[in-house]
Amino acid sequence: MDTIQRGSSSKSRGPRFKSLRRATLVAFPLVLAAICSTAHGQEKNPFAGDPKEAKLGEFQFRANCAFCHGLGAKGGGRGPDLTRAQKKHGSADADLFRTINDGVPGTAMPQNGATQQGVGMTPDEIWQVITYIRSVEVKNAGAIAGNPAHGKELFYGSPGCSTCHMIAGKGGRLAPELTTAGAARSVDYLKESVRQPNKRLAEGISEAMKEFSQEYETVSVVTQDGKAFQGVVLNEDSFTVQMMDVREQLHSFDKSQLKSFQKTRTSLMPVYDTETLSEKDLDDLVSYLLKVSTEPGGAK
Amino acid sequence: MKPLARIAKAAFLSLLFLPAVSAQVTSTRLLESSKEPQNWLMYSGDYAGRRYSALDQITTANAQTLVPKWAYQTMAGGKFEATPLVVDGILYATGQDNRVFALDARTGRPIWQYQHALPGDIRPCCGKVNRGLAILGDKVFVGTLDAHVLALDTKTGNVIWDVSAVDYRKGYSFTLAPLVIKNLVLLGVSGGEYGIRGFIDAYDTNTGERKWRFYTTPGPGEPGHETWEGDSWKIGGAPAWITGVFDPVTNTTYWTTGNPSPSNRGEGRAGDNLYSNSLLALDPDTGKLKWYYQFTKHDEHDYDATQVPVMVDQGDRHLIVQANRNGFFYVIDRETGKLIFANPYAQQTWSEAKDSSGSPVARKGSSPTPEGNRTCPGAAGATNWMSPTYDPQSGLFYVTAREQCDVFSTAPQPYDAGHAYYGSAYFPNDDAQPFWGALRAIDPADGKLKWEFKHTSPTWAGVLSTAGGIVFTGDAEGNFIALEATSGKVLWHFQCGASVYSSPMSFAVNGKQYVAVAAGSALFTFGLP
Numbered sequence: 001m002d003t004i005q006r007g008s009s010s011k012s013r014g015p016r017f018k019s020l021r022r023a024t025l026v027a028f029p030l031v032l033a034a035i036c037s038t039a040h041g042q043e044k045n046p047f048a049g050d051p052k053e054a055k056l057g058e059f060q061f062r063a064n065c066a067f068c069h070g071l072g073a074k075g076g077g078r079g080p081d082l083t084r085a086q087k088k089h090g091s092a093d094a095d096l097f098r099t100i101n102d103g104v105p106g107t108a109m110p111q112n113g114a115t116q117q118g119v120g121m122t123p124d125e126i127w128q129v130i131t132y133i134r135s136v137e138v139k140n141a142g143a144i145a146g147n148p149a150h151g152k153e154l155f156y157g158s159p160g161c162s163t164c165h166m167i168a169g170k171g172g173r174l175a176p177e178l179t180t181a182g183a184a185r186s187v188d189y190l191k192e193s194v195r196q197p198n199k200r201l202a203e204g205i206s207e208a209m210k211e212f213s214q215e216y217e218t219v220s221v222v223t224q225d226g227k228a229f230q231g232v233v234l235n236e237d238s239f240t241v242q243m244m245d246v247r248e249q250l251h252s253f254d255k256s257q258l259k260s261f262q263k264t265r266t267s268l269m270p271v272y273d274t275e276t277l278s279e280k281d282l283d284d285l286v287s288y289l290l291k292v293s294t295e296p297g298g299a300k
Numbered sequence: 301m302k303p304l305a306r307i308a309k310a311a312f313l314s315l316l317f318l319p320a321v322s323a324q325v326t327s328t329r330l331l332e333s334s335k336e337p338q339n340w341l342m343y344s345g346d347y348a349g350r351r352y353s354a355l356d357q358i359t360t361a362n363a364q365t366l367v368p369k370w371a372y373q374t375m376a377g378g379k380f381e382a383t384p385l386v387v388d389g390i391l392y393a394t395g396q397d398n399r400v401f402a403l404d405a406r407t408g409r410p411i412w413q414y415q416h417a418l419p420g421d422i423r424p425c426c427g428k429v430n431r432g433l434a435i436l437g438d439k440v441f442v443g444t445l446d447a448h449v450l451a452l453d454t455k456t457g458n459v460i461w462d463v464s465a466v467d468y469r470k471g472y473s474f475t476l477a478p479l480v481i482k483n484l485v486l487l488g489v490s491g492g493e494y495g496i497r498g499f500i501d502a503y504d505t506n507t508g509e510r511k512w513r514f515y516t517t518p519g520p521g522e523p524g525h526e527t528w529e530g531d532s533w534k535i536g537g538a539p540a541w542i543t544g545v546f547d548p549v550t551n552t553t554y555w556t557t558g559n560p561s562p563s564n565r566g567e568g569r570a571g572d573n574l575y576s577n578s579l580l581a582l583d584p585d586t587g588k589l590k591w592y593y594q595f596t597k598h599d600e601h602d603y604d605a606t607q608v609p610v611m612v613d614q615g616d617r618h619l620i621v622q623a624n625r626n627g628f629f630y631v632i633d634r635e636t637g638k639l640i641f642a643n644p645y646a647q648q649t650w651s652e653a654k655d656s657s658g659s660p661v662a663r664k665g666s667s668p669t670p671e672g673n674r675t676c677p678g679a680a681g682a683t684n685w686m687s688p689t690y691d692p693q694s695g696l697f698y699v700t701a702r703e704q705c706d707v708f709s710t711a712p713q714p715y716d717a718g719h720a721y722y723g724s725a726y727f728p729n730d731d732a733q734p735f736w737g738a739l740r741a742i743d744p745a746d747g748k749l750k751w752e753f754k755h756t757s758p759t760w761a762g763v764l765s766t767a768g769g770i771v772f773t774g775d776a777e778g779n780f781i782a783l784e785a786t787s788g789k790v791l792w793h794f795q796c797g798a799s800v801y802s803s804p805m806s807f808a809v810n811g812k813q814y815v816a817v818a819a820g821s822a823l824f825t826f827g828l829p
Contacts, residue, residue, distance in 0.1 A: 059713045063493075063722045071672070071709060113427070122421065125719065209379065209799040209820065210776050212735060212757045237777030238756050239793055265734070 045093045046124075047131045057132030060125045068108065073136050075186035078108055078203065078213075083138045086294060088183035096130045097123075107184075108206045108213060144187060144283050144290070151288025154281055159272065161285070167292055173248050174232060175269060176202045176216065182286070182293030190286050194277065197269040205235055218268050219243050221253060222260040232268060324437045324454075325387055327482050331548055337767075338808035340386045342543075343432050343477035344687060345764075345805060348611035349545035351689040353806035356767035357813035358828060363770055363782045363791040365829055369814060370408030372823045374399055378427045379760075379801040380818040383477065383687075385435055386807035391816075392454070393823060394430040394477075398444045400452060406809045408825065412457035416444045423471045423718055425493040431543070431685070431802075432477030434485055436505050441485045443474025449487065449503055461508035465489070470717045471496050477543050481553055481584040484511055488540025488555055492604065495535035495561040495721035500544075500580075502587060512587030516540060516557045516575045524574035532569035535715050537561030538576035542606040542685050546584065547618075550635060553584040554611075554620055558604030564668050564679075564724025565600065565710045572597040577605045579622065581637060591637035595624050595659075600667050601650060601708060602679045610690045610697065612744050621744050623688055623699040625681030626650065628660050629747045643747030645740060646682035646701045650675050668708035668724055678706030678735075684760065687803035691765035694785045696741045696750055698771050702758035704735040739763065739773050741788060751788035753781075762803025764815070772815055774800025780817050780824065796824055 047053035061073065068079030075081030080088060089099045100121070103111040113120020121129065155161045156170070164175035171178075181190065192199060203213040217233045219241065231245035241261065243251050246268070255261050272282070325341060333341045337354035344351050358366065374380065374395035384393035391405040398416035403409060418428075422445045434441045439451040439460055446468040451460040466472045471494020478487040484502040492498070498516035503509065516538035518524040528536055537560050544555035560569055560576035574592065577599050581590040596603045603626040611634060612619045620634035627648030631640040639658050651660035666675055680702060688699040713723045737755035742748070761774030765785055774780045776799045782792040798820025806815045816825045 056716075059711070059722075060720065062709070062711060062724065063720045113424075120424075121720075207778075207799070209801070210757075210778075211760075211799070212776070215734065236756055237779055237795075238754075238775060238781070238790075239779065 043094045045127050045130050045134075047127050048093070048134070050131060051135070053128050054131045054135040057125075057128030057130070057135075060121055060129045061132050064121060065129065073133055075189060080184045081186035082133050083136050085137050085139070086183075088180065088293070093130060096133065097126055100126050100129060108203070144287055146280075146283035146285070146287025148284065148288040148291040150281075151284035151286070152292075154277075154285050155288060159277055159281075159285075164269070174244055174246060176204070178289060180293050182289035182291070184293070187286055187290070190289060191282060194272045194282060194285070197267040197271060198265065201265060201267060204233075215265075216267065218264045218266055220260075220262045220264075221251075221258050223253070224257060224259055226259070230268075233263065323388075325435050327436065327480070330436070330480060338386075339388065340384065340805045340807050342385070342434060342479065343383055344543065344545065344608055347546040347548065348690075349608045349687075350610055350692070351608075351687045351762065351764050351803060351805070352691055353764065353766040355806050355808055355813045356769075357808070358766065358770060358782075358806075358815065359768040360770060360784050360791060362828060363768070366782065366792050366794070366815075366826045367829050368794065369825045369827045371825070372401075372403055372408045372410070374401075374821050374823075376821055379429050380821060380823070381429045381475075381685075381802050382432045382818055382823075383762075383803050383805050384816055384823065385433055385440070386805075386809075387435060387454075389809050390454075391807070392433050392435065392440050393818075394432055394442055396430070396821075397428045398430055398442070400433070400440070400442055400457065402454070402457060405807060405814070408823075412455075414452055414457040414459075416442075416446075416448070416450065418444070418446055419468070422446050422468055422473060423491070423494060424473045424475065425490065429475050430477075431475060434478040434480040436480045436483075436485070439505060441478045441480065441487075441505070443476060443478055443487045445473045445475070447472040447474055447489065449474070449478070449485070449501070449508065451485075451505070451508060463503065463508040463510070465501055465510075466499075470494065471719075471721075476541050479543050479546065479553070480505060481546050484584065486544065486553065486555075486584065488516075488542075488544070488557075490539050490541040492537040492539040492541075492558040492561055492563060493720055493722060494718060495715050496537060496539060497534055498536075498538035498540055498557060498576075500540045500555050500582070500587070502584070514580070514582060514587040514589065516578075516580070518574065527571040527574040529568060529570040532573075535561055535721070536569065536573060536576065537563070538573070538578075539604075540580075540606070541604075542608055545609055545611055545620075547611060547634060549618075551584065552581050552590060552634070554609050554634065555580045555582060556605040556607065556609055556622070558606045559599050559602050562713060562715075562721045562723030563599075563602040564708055564722055565713070566598055566667060567710075567712070567723075569598075573599070577603055577626075579605060579609055579620065579632065579637075581634070593630075593632055593637050593639060595622075595628070595630065596626050597662070600662075600710075601626075601675055603650075603677075603681060604684075606685055607683055608687045610688060612690055612697070614745065619744065621690075621697060623683050623697070623701075623742070625677070625684060626660070627677050627682035629697075629699075629742055631744060631747065641747060645699065645742055645747070645749065647676045647703055647705070648682065649705070650677075668710035670709060670711065672707040672709040674705055674707050676705035677702065678704040679708070680704060680706075680758070686760050686801075687762035689763040689765040689771065690744070691771065691785050693767060693769065694741075694765070695743070695745075696785065697744045698739060698741050698763045698765060698773075698785075700759055700761060700763060700773065701738045701740045701752075702735070703737060704758050737776070739771070739783065739788070741771075741785075753783055753788045753790070759800065761800035761817075764804040764806060766806055766815075768813075772804045772806075772817070774802070774804070774817055774819060776800075778819060780804070780819065780826070782815075794824075794826065796820060796822070
């Protein structure tokens, strides 16, 4: 599709563009027909409901998607649970096609074929994947019997979530922003994050072309003049660290200039066991995260 | 001799040996590339695959003063994996989406630019990448993502010949930099993710006529055919997607091959699956196989052997060494193909025993399972296509190591031409520790680790060594780094702004040494102020 615009060769541009123009004139009705059918093809799944195509889609899914979305599309630490009928970036066939083909800017969801994992898919293969996803969607997947209103009270109340986490502009900045977490993560993952925050650290910034996202590691530094800071790593490389301290102050350090630099994979987030947060309260909290993630503009 | 004087001497020598500075590259010049260290005449810098520059103007004493000299933006997305060539002040390189360009090596200003028109249905596995060119006479050679081989005019970028090697729609592509030997241009095919039948081709540099093809999965009646179950050899993969090396003394070219297909499912292809994951010693004139050494038999973890093998001489011993994707460092007699030893250089769990020849063999129970089976290294390997380097001054071999394990799962999958054919999936496993990487210095005499420099995360940058006592590499965080070759001490670093997915090189123009590396969409060069 983008072959035509790739004529940037100064040497070959002339003749190639000329022949293209001629070809276009001759083939114009055909091209128009092709464009129409392509546009149409991206609206509606030609394989909808076909179990054979769904099986082929599963092969594609394993090769291209499971790395983040998990086997069975149930979500992993990186990608949302796709067995939910409600999708964050649109639930219609055309939305899914666009999300898979174009990626989601500003998230870890890459363009089709742009990752190290997987080989990229043809339009037909994308439709097969969509057919597969439809086949594993579960009614009310991710729905839990919780009270979101009470969950909201808890979020902004005594458990202290909002001290560090923010939802729709209200709360702290030290920990991951949670407005869309309910849509982007599976219920199991959300619960695990509360009960065992050290098991899998939340992912922070994803840079274009960088294979692994930064994680919310805990960092403690002491500067040459003896000042000590503790906080989370916003980003890091071999020579520098960008951190936010527990008072939400941003710092940039050259590691070689620090008296000490220590990182741990013990999250700054406290462990909420059933003593500090009952199962029912956890359900309420998670149901609030799920609800708020589907509201336009976040929490109201 | 002072560094500057050495450069001057090198430049003077090149004048002596060549009719004129702007003379064309001849096969003799390629053989004697060490006589003109100001130029970088092939992908790995020399036929031995050492990625070593004899330039010594940039030293451990002055490296901390390195500054950017120029950058060239391809303005293309995706991984920029190329190593440029430099010939007498002109830099030739490829970019993403089969761009080719010639620049003034002193300023980075383009002299010509070419882009191959790619069809919309090409099937590259891992991005629209290309790793570089080969050069001979008035032509540079490039392999394309639609499996064409092109010869371009070095002066204009005009296409001199263009041949289609194979039907790209079945999953074939070229991503590697070709290798010129005498009057032939050699290249191997990519497509191990599509159930292709791998091969290495040689074309007449003048006409583009194919002179030979070596299929990396033997057909009926050929030795090795019995290592494939039924017709599985027809779709057995074994692509040869990294540039080979050449020993003119024995007239042998060495090429490496990748995974058998499907990469993560052994069912249906019982046997060793020759010549997947192998080192092949070929006669460059005929393509005839002299010997082979298979690193990973009947592979189920995508442990391609497509890492540049490096020719190292130790006294009377003529060796070829490779840090393999499967986590072992192999030292092989390059005249006989006999393994001398194999030692792990990174964490590995796929093998816990060796056969009588000392070759690591797969552990029972290391195969992918339907639910997933954790194995180290992961699918991306303990290293990958990014080049290692051998520094004859320090006597050390340097390689980018990746410490990452994956959970390998498997599922039956029918072959469908031109469609991904993995039979599997894999995931990063939930290790308590994050994945990381390191630049490792290995003594090829015993395979022992001399030093390592830890990277924050696994990286895809290759390594260059120079006579200034420096190794250069990059990282996933965007740094380009100079380290002392003997100790691993960091001398200098520069933030390029995007992960480095390429192997650096060095050249000189007007007596000034430069170091070049691709990162993001840009080719960066650095030099002394």
